[in-house]
Amino acid sequence: MxxxxxxxxxxxxxxxxVASFEELEAEPIIRRExxxxxxxxxxxxxxxxxxxxxxxxxxxxxxxxWPGLFTxxxxxxxxxxxxxxxxxxxxWFGTDVxxxxxxxxxxxxxxxxxxxxxxxxxxxxxxxxxxxxVAGYYGGIVDTLIARLTDIWFAIPTILGGIVILRSIFSxxxxxxxxxxxxxxxxxxxxxxxxxAVMATKEMDYVxxxxxxxxxxxxxxxxxxxxxxxxxxxxxxxxxxxxxISAEAALSFLGVGLQLPAxxxxxxxxxxxxxxxxxxxxLLFPGAFLSVTVFSFILMGDALRDALDPRLR
Amino acid sequence: xxxxxxxxxxxxxxxxxxxxLLAVEDLHVEFRIDAGTVRAVNGLSYTLxxxxxxxxxxxxxxxxxxxxxxxxxxxxxxxxFVTGGSVRFRGVELLDLPEAERRRVRGDRIAMIFQDALxxxxxxxxxxxxxxxxxxxxxxxPRKEAREKAxxxxxxxxxxxxxxxxxxxxxxxxxxxxxRVMIAMALSLDPEILIADEPxxxxxxxxxxxIMSLLAELQQxxxxxxxxxxHDLGVVAEVAEExxxxxxxxxxxxxxxxxVYHQPAHPYTMGLMDSLPRRDxxxxxxxPIKGSPPDLLAIPSGCPFRPRCPYTREIxxxxxxxxxxxxxxxxxxxxxxxxxxRERAGA
Amino acid sequence: xxxxxxxxxxxxxxxxVGATLLIFIMVWAIPGDPIAAxxxxxxxxxxxxxxxxxxxxxxxxxxxxxxxxxxxxxxGDFGDDFRGRPVTDLLGQRLPITVRLALLAFGFExxxxxxxxxxxxxxxxxxxxxxxxxxxxxxxxxxxFVLGFLAQLLLGVRFGWFPVSGVQRGLYSYVLPAMVLxxxxxxYIARLTRTSLIENLRADYVRTATAKGLSRRRVVGIHTxxxxxxxxxxxxxxxxxxxxxxxxxxxxxxxxxxxxxxxFEGVQRQEGTVVVGIVTFLVLVYMVANLLVDVLYAxxxxxxxxx
Numbered sequence: 001m002x003x004x005x006x007x008x009x010x011x012x013x014x015x016x017x018v019a020s021f022e023e024l025e026a027e028p029i030i031r032r033e034x035x036x037x038x039x040x041x042x043x044x045x046x047x048x049x050x051x052x053x054x055x056x057x058x059x060x061x062x063x064x065x066w067p068g069l070f071t072x073x074x075x076x077x078x079x080x081x082x083x084x085x086x087x088x089x090x091x092w093f094g095t096d097v098x099x100x101x102x103x104x105x106x107x108x109x110x111x112x113x114x115x116x117x118x119x120x121x122x123x124x125x126x127x128x129x130x131x132x133x134v135a136g137y138y139g140g141i142v143d144t145l146i147a148r149l150t151d152i153w154f155a156i157p158t159i160l161g162g163i164v165i166l167r168s169i170f171s172x173x174x175x176x177x178x179x180x181x182x183x184x185x186x187x188x189x190x191x192x193x194x195x196x197a198v199m200a201t202k203e204m205d206y207v208x209x210x211x212x213x214x215x216x217x218x219x220x221x222x223x224x225x226x227x228x229x230x231x232x233x234x235x236x237x238x239x240x241x242x243x244x245i246s247a248e249a250a251l252s253f254l255g256v257g258l259q260l261p262a263x264x265x266x267x268x269x270x271x272x273x274x275x276x277x278x279x280x281x282x283l284l285f286p287g288a289f290l291s292v293t294v295f296s297f298i299l300m301g302d303a304l305r306d307a308l309d310p311r312l313r
Numbered sequence: 314x315x316x317x318x319x320x321x322x323x324x325x326x327x328x329x330x331x332x333x334l335l336a337v338e339d340l341h342v343e344f345r346i347d348a349g350t351v352r353a354v355n356g357l358s359y360t361l362x363x364x365x366x367x368x369x370x371x372x373x374x375x376x377x378x379x380x381x382x383x384x385x386x387x388x389x390x391x392x393x394f395v396t397g398g399s400v401r402f403r404g405v406e407l408l409d410l411p412e413a414e415r416r417r418v419r420g421d422r423i424a425m426i427f428q429d430a431l432x433x434x435x436x437x438x439x440x441x442x443x444x445x446x447x448x449x450x451x452x453x454x455p456r457k458e459a460r461e462k463a464x465x466x467x468x469x470x471x472x473x474x475x476x477x478x479x480x481x482x483x484x485x486x487x488x489x490x491x492x493r494v495m496i497a498m499a500l501s502l503d504p505e506i507l508i509a510d511e512p513x514x515x516x517x518x519x520x521x522x523x524i525m526s527l528l529a530e531l532q533q534x535x536x537x538x539x540x541x542x543x544h545d546l547g548v549v550a551e552v553a554e555e556x557x558x559x560x561x562x563x564x565x566x567x568x569x570x571x572x573v574y575h576q577p578a579h580p581y582t583m584g585l586m587d588s589l590p591r592r593d594x595x596x597x598x599x600x601p602i603k604g605s606p607p608d609l610l611a612i613p614s615g616c617p618f619r620p621r622c623p624y625t626r627e628i629x630x631x632x633x634x635x636x637x638x639x640x641x642x643x644x645x646x647x648x649x650x651x652x653x654x655r656e657r658a659g660a
Numbered sequence: 661x662x663x664x665x666x667x668x669x670x671x672x673x674x675x676x677v678g679a680t681l682l683i684f685i686m687v688w689a690i691p692g693d694p695i696a697a698x699x700x701x702x703x704x705x706x707x708x709x710x711x712x713x714x715x716x717x718x719x720x721x722x723x724x725x726x727x728x729x730x731x732x733x734x735x736g737d738f739g740d741d742f743r744g745r746p747v748t749d750l751l752g753q754r755l756p757i758t759v760r761l762a763l764l765a766f767g768f769e770x771x772x773x774x775x776x777x778x779x780x781x782x783x784x785x786x787x788x789x790x791x792x793x794x795x796x797x798x799x800x801x802x803x804x805f806v807l808g809f810l811a812q813l814l815l816g817v818r819f820g821w822f823p824v825s826g827v828q829r830g831l832y833s834y835v836l837p838a839m840v841l842x843x844x845x846x847x848y849i850a851r852l853t854r855t856s857l858i859e860n861l862r863a864d865y866v867r868t869a870t871a872k873g874l875s876r877r878r879v880v881g882i883h884t885x886x887x888x889x890x891x892x893x894x895x896x897x898x899x900x901x902x903x904x905x906x907x908x909x910x911x912x913x914x915x916x917x918x919x920x921x922x923x924f925e926g927v928q929r930q931e932g933t934v935v936v937g938i939v940t941f942l943v944l945v946y947m948v949a950n951l952l953v954d955v956l957y958a959x960x961x962x963x964x965x966x967x
Contacts, residue, residue: 148674151675152675152679155943156682156683156943156946157905157942158901159908163908163923164687164936167927168686169686249805250805254908269806277817283806287802291803295798419871420871420873420874425871427864432865433865433868435883436961436962447872450874450878482962
């Protein structure tokens with residue numbers, strides 16, 4: 001599968017293939033001054049998609065950092081006598097099997113999800129940018145090696161790989177271990193993206209100009225290529241946060257992710273499985289929060305992409 | 314290539330035998346986008362007669378391609394709209410025709426070829442298939458016959474080993490060969506008008522010459538009218554009888570090509586001529602026209618060329634110059650065309 | 661075309677070796693006692709331990725271990741469970757069920773996804789377009805297991821339209837799980853088709869086709885369609901991987917005795933060898949499928965044949 005298609009897959013941002021006659025004739029010849037980012041910011045401020053997802057993400061981030069703001073109850077203060085209560089004014093979301101306040105648990109669950117999402121994405125992006133820009137810029141053997149390496153990783157589907165690694169290697173699975181596995185499974189896609197973005201930018205004339213002037217390679221990468229290649233990476237990183245949060249939940253649901261007593265939405269849903277008919281609230285609340293979280297990150301990614309890629313408007 | 318269809322009617326309407334092949338009059342085309350209204354064509358008029366070649370000359374953004382697309386009726390609408398004027402093909406008004414009828418004229422009676430054959434041809438279908446499609450769709454020919462016709466056409470435009478290459482894909486051909494494929498496709502149904510939008514811009518100089526001479530030859534054979542859109546002055550001089558110089562969506566000078574070349578009557582035309590490197594005149598530096606083409610969202614008042622014109626005077630800001638008759642066959646849209654044309658008198 | 665195929669095969673081999681080696685190392689060669697890790701909390705008598713060591717050649721050098729392991733794989737030996745039953749038996753039992761589920765999901769997602777994408781793409785910004793964009797976003801955002809439970813609750817229990825457990829009702833039992841399994845992929849396919857179509861509708865060759873006097877229907881349906889499908893086809897290759905992961909979840913939720921559920925059971929019962937065996941098998945399938953799709957890609961896009 002060609003890299004162009006992989007990139008297209010994950011960003012829906014078309015690689016420059018055909019010019020559009022519509023634009024050639026319709027756009028004014030003299031353009032407004034302003035960088036891509038200034039333009040993008042102006043656009044973003046107006047879009048409802050961005051505003052909505054932005055607000056949601058801020059709320060979730062606050063929820064993750066200061067869960068105490070949303071609930072004063074202790075998610076671990078459980079009274080068996082209160083087991084499986086329906087939502088009421090005392091317990092907004094009811095209680096779970098152990099008698100813990102479900103609302104508190106749900107709020108505290110945000111911390112795990114957001115932390116893993118951001119941590120994994122940040123690390124995977126870092127690795128991907130480092131390796132990907134080297135691979136894309138220098139090409140040749142380095143590129144082939146890195147490309148084959150990522151191919152190998154690609155050959156193993158995420159969930160399957162996650163199950164095998166988590167089962168076989170780790171006896172205790174905490175935040176760190178799960179994050180590590182997700183980073184390892186996540187960087188190949190990001191790398192592919194960075195690599196093709198760098199390769200596309202490398203072809204641009206201003207890079208040739210810089211080289212002709214004798215600028216050293218590292219400097220070229222840092223100041224000319226990366227800033228321009230970084231737009232699809234931003235978009236994809238945002239979407240990846242959502243995907244990782246979803247993946248952690250799936251792995252925890254399957255029993256190979258976080259373990260009790262960690263508070264994770266996926267874990268909560270997994271426990272809720274056997275009781276969906278009798279106590280649907282056990283499934284619905286974490287499920288809803290999980291969905292809204294993933295949704296807001298993907299929506300944000302979409303909004304960023306629309307703003308940063310002028311051709312898709 | 315004889316056709317069996319009657320050429321005395323256009324979409325069911327009878328032709329006017331006295332009318333020229335194509336008469337474009339006061340054409341206006343706008344694009345309505347977020348940032349405003351782009352006035353791409355602002356009152357263009359020209360005429361094309363049988364067997365004649367009219368060259369439309371101008372920079373990017375002059376509206377030359379858009380005007381051709383308006384004639385073909387292939388402007389994306391929205392955001393593009395033909396807001397005024399008339400396009401008469403043998404006396405029949407094309408802009409009034411319903412789309413279904415217009416489609417029948419397209420490709421069959423008026424054909425168009427484009428600049429970059431690599432992107433203009435569909436990459437996933439063989440060239441023979443794409444040429445034969447004209448016969449299959451417009452004439453209802455069965456596949457085999459259509460294919461034979463395609464091979465004939467490829468031979469006519471001098472593509473070697475046509476029979477073996479009819480199943481090849483566009484990217485397997487060189488630039489010049491690809492352009493010949495496009496020409497073959499355009500000429501398949503013996504159109505009466507061929508519009509060529511920058512057909513040689515993407516090609517090497519030697520190949521350019523080959524393609525231009527091919528077009529000339531084919532035109533001789535068929536007697537079709539040729540509208541050549543280009544920004545290449547050299548090509549125009551050799552090929553066109555009449556030249557229309559466009560700027561900011563309208564013609565600024567129009568007339569027989571050689572007189573216009575030797576004695577331009579408009580500062581823009583003169584600027585174009587002066588910017589060419591010439592073997593016979595020794596110059597230290599090339600003389601480009603200063604400034605850049607206008608923003609079509611906000612065309613300057615009065616004469617649109619005013620900001621870049623060395624002859625500009627107060628009246629140029631106030632009044633848009635009318636098309637003045639320089640000779641019975643030439644017009645120029647400049648208040649001071651007499652002064653301008655005297656610059657080159659005796660050259 | 662021939663050269664392209666050979667190159668793809670040559671690229672395939674190191675990836676194949678690399679991936680299988682990776683799995684192998686992760687399971688058998690990490691520091692610590694691999695048998696203990698695989699057995700989980702189970703306490704194994706020494707004799708069983710020794711049997712396992714022999715069975716998987718754990719006393720041989722790493723390369724030899726791997727070699728024998730792969731040799732076994734090519735002969736259909738994917739390991740045994742802790743009672744000595746070969747994983748291959750399990751595969752034979754469960755595979756057909758999962759195949760049925762997967763094919764159904766695949767058909768569902770491809771047909772509906774492409775149609776939705778086309779309808780959205782041809783009238784960009786229209787009602788259908790926005791509808792498709794929003795609904796696909798929602799489907800992608802909701803994790804598949806939440807979707808599965810919701811579907812079970814609403815469509816299965818509340819409305820009683822579909823069976824929610826097991827495969828007693830023949831093919832009908834597969835319908836709801838297949839829809840859930842294919843849902844996320846459907847969303848991606850619809851979006852991809854839409855984007856691809858929009859991009860192609862602005863291409864130069866569309867202008868040429870229109871200038872040829874072809875009807876809009878032909879221009880979109882024949883000229884752009886083929887070009888638009890190219891990225892979708894390549895997506896389907898990756899999709900198989902997510903279908904596998906999704907199958908584990910879906911089969912668990914809907915109680916379908918397929919390969920996915922077998923993996924889940926293996927995890928639950930701490931049958932590490934079973935999990936590894938099935939996963940190895942699935943990875944092989946995935947790699948071969950990708951290779952096939954690469955070939956299909958060359959058929960669709962003649963430019964690739966000369967890359």
